[in-house]
Amino acid sequence: MELLMASAIGVMTAAGLYLVLRLRTFPVILGLALLTYAVNYFLFSTGRLAVNMPPVLRNGVETHTDPLPQALVLTAIVISFGMTAVVVMMALGTYLTARDDDVTLPPEDSTEREGGA
Amino acid sequence: MNHWIIVPVLLPALLAAVLTLAMRYHIGLQRVFSVAGCVVLLAVALGLLIHAGSGAVEVYELGNWPAPFGIVLVLDRLSAVMVALTAVLALVVLLYAIGSGWDARGSNFHPLWQFQLMGICGAFLTGDAFNLFVFFEVLLIASYGLMIHAGGARRLKAGVQYVIYNLLGSTLFLFALGTLYAVTGTLNMADMAERAAQIPFDDSALLRVGAMLLFGVFAIKAALLPLHFWLPNTYAEAPAPVAALFAIMTKVGAYAILRFYTLIFGPDLGATAALIDDILLYGALLTLAVGMIGILGARRLGRLAAFAAIGSMGTLLIAIAGFTEATTAAAIYYAIHSTLAGALLFLVVDLVRERRGATAGALVPGPRLAQHGIVAALWFGAAIATAGMPPLSGFIGKLLVLDATRDMAAVWLIWAAILVTSLVAILGLAQAGSVVFWKTTESAATAEAAEPPPAPPPALPLVACFTLLGGIVALSVFAGPVTRYLEATAAQLHAPAAYIAAVLGQG
Numbered sequence: 001m002e003l004l005m006a007s008a009i010g011v012m013t014a015a016g017l018y019l020v021l022r023l024r025t026f027p028v029i030l031g032l033a034l035l036t037y038a039v040n041y042f043l044f045s046t047g048r049l050a051v052n053m054p055p056v057l058r059n060g061v062e063t064h065t066d067p068l069p070q071a072l073v074l075t076a077i078v079i080s081f082g083m084t085a086v087v088v089m090m091a092l093g094t095y096l097t098a099r100d101d102d103v104t105l106p107p108e109d110s111t112e113r114e115g116g117a
Numbered sequence: 118m119n120h121w122i123i124v125p126v127l128l129p130a131l132l133a134a135v136l137t138l139a140m141r142y143h144i145g146l147q148r149v150f151s152v153a154g155c156v157v158l159l160a161v162a163l164g165l166l167i168h169a170g171s172g173a174v175e176v177y178e179l180g181n182w183p184a185p186f187g188i189v190l191v192l193d194r195l196s197a198v199m200v201a202l203t204a205v206l207a208l209v210v211l212l213y214a215i216g217s218g219w220d221a222r223g224s225n226f227h228p229l230w231q232f233q234l235m236g237i238c239g240a241f242l243t244g245d246a247f248n249l250f251v252f253f254e255v256l257l258i259a260s261y262g263l264m265i266h267a268g269g270a271r272r273l274k275a276g277v278q279y280v281i282y283n284l285l286g287s288t289l290f291l292f293a294l295g296t297l298y299a300v301t302g303t304l305n306m307a308d309m310a311e312r313a314a315q316i317p318f319d320d321s322a323l324l325r326v327g328a329m330l331l332f333g334v335f336a337i338k339a340a341l342l343p344l345h346f347w348l349p350n351t352y353a354e355a356p357a358p359v360a361a362l363f364a365i366m367t368k369v370g371a372y373a374i375l376r377f378y379t380l381i382f383g384p385d386l387g388a389t390a391a392l393i394d395d396i397l398l399y400g401a402l403l404t405l406a407v408g409m410i411g412i413l414g415a416r417r418l419g420r421l422a423a424f425a426a427i428g429s430m431g432t433l434l435i436a437i438a439g440f441t442e443a444t445t446a447a448a449i450y451y452a453i454h455s456t457l458a459g460a461l462l463f464l465v466v467d468l469v470r471e472r473r474g475a476t477a478g479a480l481v482p483g484p485r486l487a488q489h490g491i492v493a494a495l496w497f498g499a500a501i502a503t504a505g506m507p508p509l510s511g512f513i514g515k516l517l518v519l520d521a522t523r524d525m526a527a528v529w530l531i532w533a534a535i536l537v538t539s540l541v542a543i544l545g546l547a548q549a550g551s552v553v554f555w556k557t558t559e560s561a562a563t564a565e566a567a568e569p570p571p572a573p574p575p576a577l578p579l580v581a582c583f584t585l586l587g588g589i590v591a592l593s594v595f596a597g598p599v600t601r602y603l604e605a606t607a608a609q610l611h612a613p614a615a616y617i618a619a620v621l622g623q624g
Contacts, residue, residue, distance in 0.1 A: 020285065025277065032284050039291045046299040069298070072247060076291055079254050083287070086261055087280045094277050098270040103281065105274055105350055 005045050012038035023103045025091035029084065036080035043073045119168075122177040122192045124161045125200050125238035128154060133231035141225075148215050151227040155208040158234065162197070162204035169197035170602065172609065174619035176244070184244075184620045185308040191244035191620060194606035195449070199241040199372055202453055203365050206460055207234050209584050213464050214358035216577025217471065222267035222356075229266070233259035233362065240369050244620055246297065247304045249373065250290050253338075257283050260366065263359040264351065275354035282347040286337040293330035300324045307620035310381040310613060313388070321388030328382045328389045332396075335377070338370025340430050342403040348427055349411070353419035357467030360422070361460035367430050368452050375437055375445065379610045380617075384440055398438035398527060402534045405431025409538035412545035418466040418478040421549055425462055425503050428542060429455035432505075432535060436518045439525055445607035447517035450600060454510040454592055458502035461585040465499045468492050468578060469553055480549055482556035487574055493554040495579075498586045500546035505539050510592040515539065517600070 012034050019031025047066030055067035095101050132154040140146040169175070169192055177190040211230065213219075220226040236256025243249050261283075265276040298304055300323045301312040316324055333344070340348045348367070352360045374397070382389040408428025415421035433455060436448035466478065469492060476483035486492055498509070505511035515535060522531045592599060609615070 020281070028281055032281065032288075035285070035288045039288050039295070042292060043295045046295040048299075068304075069295075072294075072298075072304075075247070075251065079251070079287075082258065083254070083280075083284055086258065087277070087284065090261070090265060090273065090277050090280060093265075093268075094270070094273040097268070097273055103274075103278060105271065105278070 001049055001051070005041060005049060009038050009041050009045070012041070025095065025101045025103060028103060029087055029091060032087065033080075033084055036076070036084070040073050040076055040080075043069050043076060045069075119175050119177065119192075121161060121165060121168075122175060122190050122242065123179075125158060125165070125204070126190070126235055126242065128158055128161070129231040129235040129238070133228040133235065136228040136231065137225065144221050147227040148220070151230060152208070152211060152215070154231060155204065155211050155234075158238075159201075159204040159208050162201040165192060166197045166201045168192070169194045170605075172605065174609075174616050176619050184622055185303055185305045188248050189244040189305065189620055190239075190242045191307075191616070192242060193616060194602070194609050195372070195375070196241050198449060198453070198603070198606060199368070200238050202368075202456055203234065203237050203241070205588065206365055206456060207362065209581050209588070210358050210361045210460060210464070212584075213361070213578050213581035216575050216581060217358070217467065218575075219267070219356050219358050225262065226266055229259045229262040230362075232256075233263060235259075237365060237369060241372060244306050245304055246294055246306055246309065250287070250294060253290065253369075254287060256366070256369070257287070260359075260363065263362070264355050266356050266359060272354045272356075275350045279347055279351045282337070286334055289330060289337075290334040293327055293334055296323060296327035296330060300327060305620065306376070306380055307617040310383075310617055311621070313381055314386055316388060318387050324388050325392060328377075328392055331377060332374070332393050335370045335373045336397075336400070338367065339374065339434060340367050340370070340404070340427055341397070341400045341434055342407055342431075343400075345404060345407070345427055345430075349420055349423040352423035352426060352463070353417065357463050357470075360419075361463040364426060364456045364459035364463070367426065368433075368456055371430070371433055371437060371448075371452060374434075375448070375610065378440065379445070380613045383611075383613060394438055394440060397434060398525075398531075401431050401434035401438055402530065403431075404428070404434060405534055405538050407431075409541045409545070412542050413548070415545070415549070416480050418469060418480065418549065418553070421480075421545070422459070422462045422466045425542070425546075426455075426459045428538065429459055429503070431538075432515065432518060435531055435535070436521065439522055441521070441524075442604070442607040442611050443521035444518070444525075445610055446600065446603040447514070447521040449603045449606060450510075450517055450596075451514035453599075454502070454514045454589065457585055457588050457592065458499065458509075458511060461495075461582060461589070462499045462503055464578070464582050464585065465492065465495045468495065468582065472574070473553075480552050482552060482558050485557040486554075488579070489554065489557075491579060493550070495582050495586065496550050496554065498589075500543075500550060502586075502589050504542040504546055506543065508593060509589050510596065511589075513593055513596050 016031045016034035019027045047069035050065040053063055053065040054061055055065055057064045136147050175192040179188045233256055236252050239252035261280050265273050301309045303309050337344045405428055408424050408431050411424025412421055433451050436444050470478045472486040473483045502509045502511045505515040
């Protein structure tokens with residue numbers, strides 16, 4: 001199971017980084033989502049991998065799994081979910097305003113008004 | 118338990134909710150409540166600053182859970198100084214935003230502003246590593262909204278870049294925290310410091326990996342070369358008051374480096390001793406050089422101010438890289454100065470842009486500005502503060518840094534870099550100032566004479582700018598008491614035993 005977890009995290013991180021480097025908003029967002037999945041699995045594994053064990057110590061229970069990483073993963077999922085929603089909205093807004101989905105900024109046009117609204 | 122410690126986090130959080138729910142469409146009411154909130158925050162922050170001056174480390178246990186199990190907020194001198202700095206900056210820049218009408222150019226400026234303050238204050242106060250991540254996210258989410266305030270294609274695009282870069286940084290932060298948790302089995306910073314010290318050197322490889330990953334995250338926030346690429350576009354394209362508030366955001370990264378590498382991975386910890394010192398020092402020297410050369414090479418005022426922010430982070434990180442009491446005190450002094458000076462520069466740049474019409478921020482001769490003399494004087498003051506010339510506090514800050522780094526091995530390199538880049542900055546700022554304020558086009562002046570005189574611009578932005586300049590002057594005049602306080606702060610940072618004892622309840 002260790003090998004499966006480790007390779008899953010590695011493959012997702014690699015795929016996520018590759019997609020982020022595509023520099024188009026849609027692949028970049030997918031890449032960020034993959035990276036957050038990878039980091040969630042990684043956080044799970046920081047409490048050591050254990051199967052079929054209760055997360056709290058009770059009477060009559062000899063072994064238990066670490067409950068803290070599960071709470072951390074929950075927080076991380078909520079935050080990454082919100083962040084993905086924000087970046088999707090911003091990317092959509094950019095696409096509709098600038099009419100392209102390139103992440104890089106175009107070179108500055110000296111006649112364009114900077115910083116104004 | 119001192120309940121005032123949680124006020125800098127709770128007050129902006131509650132206020133932001135009230136602003137959103139109860140007065141969403143009333144910009145006037147929002148302004149009143151937002152300013153009132155900032156005034157109260159400032160009063161509380163100053164109270165905490167005086168309170169922390171006694172040297173005691175105050176711990177606030179959330180939900181009354183004892184330290185390694187519950188989340189704690191910790192108030193020591195460094196936290197108090199940074200929270201007070203945040204409160205001063207937030208109030209003055211908010212006044213500018215209101216006076217210049219920036220806050221009315223899009224919706225929800227004030228709630229986002231308060232959430233941003235909540236995140237920044239929380240990051241400075243928390244004593245829990247995962248909680249630090251959460252507060253980083255709070256301040257980042259608010260900053261995403263503020264960054265694209267008032268819209269525009271270029272700003273949105275720069276905003277998307279900024280979000281993507283910071284999401285990658287957050288992912289890295291989680292990887293670092295996971296590694297550290299796997300090694301030490303705790304997320305409380307004081308507890309982590311104790312457990313890291315117990316790990317034998319031969320088993321500490323993962324600890325070093327975690328420490329380096331964490332350093333990478335904070336280096337992104339602090340815009341250390343080569344991780345600074347997000348900063349110029351973001352700061353140049355952000356609305357001016359937001360860019361001015363962002364002057365404290367890079368300091369959050371510097372603060373986190375200072376906190377983690379004195380408390381947890383301190384010089385006494387064999388496994389990570391001198392792990393980042395050299396990388397930080399040479400990275401900071403490059404950051405300084407690139408920032409100041411960027412000032413010289415910038416063709417627009419917004420980018421000039423952004424590169425000035427990078428350059429000031431270079432000087433600050435050089436001082437931090439020393440990791441001695443003297444260099445830390447100098448670093449904190451320079452952090453206070455560079456926050457005020459950086460914010461002032463962004464605001465003055467905005468004053469110029471707003472008054473120049475079509476030429477805006479481009480460094481080409483333009484029309485004569487309304488209130489030409491006052492804006493030029495402000496530019497002069499901001500330039501002196503940024504370049505670090507006497508009589509303002511930039512000079513004292515750089516002098517402190519030069520003096521404190523005298524015992525370091527690379528002293529000649531540091532002195533040469535700081536002194537030469539100061540000259541480069543003076544050249545760049547003087548060049549920009551002379552183009553904007555002296556080479557005014559005649560045609561615009563005659564055209565202006567024919568038109569009816571425009572309504573005089575509001576005075577509040579100028580008041581805000583002069584308040585910031587006054588803050589810099591006060592920092593120079595009261596340099597004696599301030600440095601004494603900061604020396605005590607540095608001494609407290611470099612003796613983490615008291616911090617650990619206070620948090621873990623052994624004190």
